[in-house]
Amino acid sequence: MSSLSLTLIGAAREASDAQVPGLVDHEFASRLAAKDHTLWGQAAEDEAAQRLGWVSPFESSRPLVETIVQLRQELAAEGVDRVVLAGMGGSSLAPEVICASSGVDLVVLDSTDPQQVAAALNNLQRSVLVVASKSGSTVETDSQRRIVQHAFHEAGIDPFSRTVVVTDPGSPMNEQAREQGVRAVFEADPSVGGRYSALTAFGLVPAGLAGADIAGLLDEAESAIDLLIEDDAANPGLQLGAAIGGTSPLRDKLIIADDGSPLVGLGAWIEQLVAESTGKEGTGLLPVIVADGEPELTRDADDALIVQIVDADEEEGASVDADPTDIVVSPHVVRTGGSLGAQFLLWEVATAVAGSLLGINPFDQPDVESAKVAARGMLDSPAPASSEPAIDQAVEIRSSGDDSLVSASDATVTEAVKALLDRVPENGYLAVMAYLDRISESHLEELRPQLSAVCGRPVTFGWGPRFLHSTGQFHKGGPAVGAFLQITTSAAEDVSVPERPFTLSELIAAQASGDAKVLADHGRPVLQLHLSDREAGIAQVLDAIANLAS
Incomplete structure (x- = not known):
């Protein structure tokens, strides 16, 4: 049983009430589950046809778990227990959230600031480098890889024995890594775009090597999948997608606040997923991450929708109704909670729904x-x-x-x-x-x-x-x-x-x-x-x- 909870208030509920029946009639959820690439219009068909592997990640992700755990144990036996991740965007944000929410350490190199990068070049005797990139051509990731591997060499450590690569099959980096004889190469599903890759090798490898429970993460996601692919008005993916992408006029500023959630940093992952997927052709949704009591939460702006990430265990359950007086901010609110794996899938489905309602291709950038x-x-x-x-x-x-x-x-x-x-x-x-x-x-x-x-x-x-x-x-x-x-x-x-x-x-x-x-x-x-x-x-x-x- 999924632990997902969703409460919609004010304009969010009105949008859901107005849009979800059409989505159900259109069989959007089941067609998404069948990887129907026509859901976003003719202009998006070519891209969508190559980018829907995230809808069913479990077949390719489950076999990775045992290999990742075994590699972690091998590294630990060698005294290597510090994971440095070189990656940008979807290659770093998901593992960062997974590790932070699990209470395990992960050093994320998603910067080209010399001061920040130099600070990561310590404890090299205990460190393994994970290089995550679909192609390997991302200039930031390539630069970080070169710098850390050079630091290994200068410290008298074989850099390739301490390098793990996550990339697409057949990518230039894949070929280079195998020629170099790096410690391990993990191939991700090439039909999954970077920002939808939380439950693929890009999320699982660095998080698993750092010590997060990645098998449990997949269990959480799998417990929610049946609910999210059902053509039913109670589908929280359809409801959330309609709430964020179907308000009229469009409330295109999503004010995201943590309200007691145990999921650390989820807002930053949502920010990338939603902004990069929808912000195009003169429209889109802009996530704005705030903290308790900050100005955006005290204003009832016509173009803003409050999104509160809550502890699902403290919510009564999935609902599209609530008393606005229970909420001490704007009367137009989304409250969503649930396990991390379930939240990943919920927001991916909701973003795909919102893209369809906005009339844009949610898979290009x-x-x-x-x-x-x-x-x-x-x-x-x-x-x-x-x-x-x-x-x-x-x-x-x-x-x-x-x-x-x-x-x-x-x-x-x-x-x-x-x-x-x-x-x-x-x-x-x-x-x-x-x-x-x-x-x-x-x-x-x-x-x-x-x-x-x-x-x-x-x-x-x-x-x-x-x-x-x-x-x-x-x-x-x-x-x-x-x-x-x-x-x-x-x-x-x-x-x-x-x-x-x-x-x-x-x-x-x-x-x-x-x-x-x-x-x-x-x-x-x-x-x-x-x-x-x-x-x-x-x-x-x-x-x-x-x-x-x-």
Whole structure:
């Protein structure tokens, strides 16, 4: 019996009531279970035909469990019990949630910040590197792999004996890994896209090697599958998909808050799944992750829907009705709870449903690719700065796409940020994009609720380049209602990328510049704050925005 619970209130319930009967009549759930690639329209058919393996992952995933457990035991017998994961987007977010929710350690390398990457290069005698990429061509993952393997070599450790690869059959990385004789190669189902891959080798291998109960995770998911593929009005996948994708007018800001759930970090996984799947063709859904008491939870905005992740054991069960007075936030609410495996499948089904209702292809990510191309272009031939920056102590201030944001050479951080906030539309949002160390500089996230309080609109916070594989798709492909605050810095000590003509500092700078250029080309206003002194600059930006908020 699945532990899933779902409660819909206000506009969420109205959308479900309006849309689910048509989905049932359309046999959406059973056709999804049969991997019917025509569910999203003719334009999506070719992509969908290659991307529906996630609907039934168990046949290919179950046999992996014993092999993963055996490899973990072998490594432990050698004193190797620290797992370092090099991967981006769907290759890192699911195992991070699985491990955090299981209370086991996993070092996630999803950054090109030299400081963050260098900090992971310790305890190498106890470490195994998991490299996760469908093709192996993702520049971040390839760079991380080269750096960690070089560090193994410098420490007198055979790097290939400490490398485990997760990739698609026949990929360039698969062939290279086998030629090198790495410790193990796990082949994932090629019919599953990255952000839908939580229950495939991409989620299971790093999490299982770290010590999470991956057999139990699959059990949790399998207990929910029958409910989620049934053409029935009580199907929570249909209900949730209709609630998030079928409101009229569309409530396209999903304000995601943890409300006592034991699932640590699930919101970040949902953020990538939903934003990258739906943010295209001028529409989509933007997840906004918040904490208790933050501004988005105290406002009843016409374009927002509250999504609360709850402890299913404390809910009465699946329901599409509730008394709004029981909820201390907006009267338009989704409350969802359940085991982690069941939640993975629930949200994947709901995202597929929402994509159909929005009339988009939920399996491609065209604007993620555009940012990658721009970053490669910046690496090959860095563009000169568009203008001389204004200098405010330890911060250099520039704008892209809107010169009015920095109108004078003596502009201050406070003035520039205020000018950017003035550009956020009534139905818009602000995105903070910090190309820094998300582990040791996590206090920068304090900016998010303060900026939301000042501008009265939802604010997202993304760590670069990690967010480029997540909300980055929505930024360019979704509605043109975003304003963007980019924070960059220089590293005190750079990290070279072996056998590549660039360092991590050069790579992360190219990624930031490339994304700013693509946003500007799309007509989005971008304010760039570059910290010439990392520590002093962070303190200065925090102070400037705290002053605005007060």
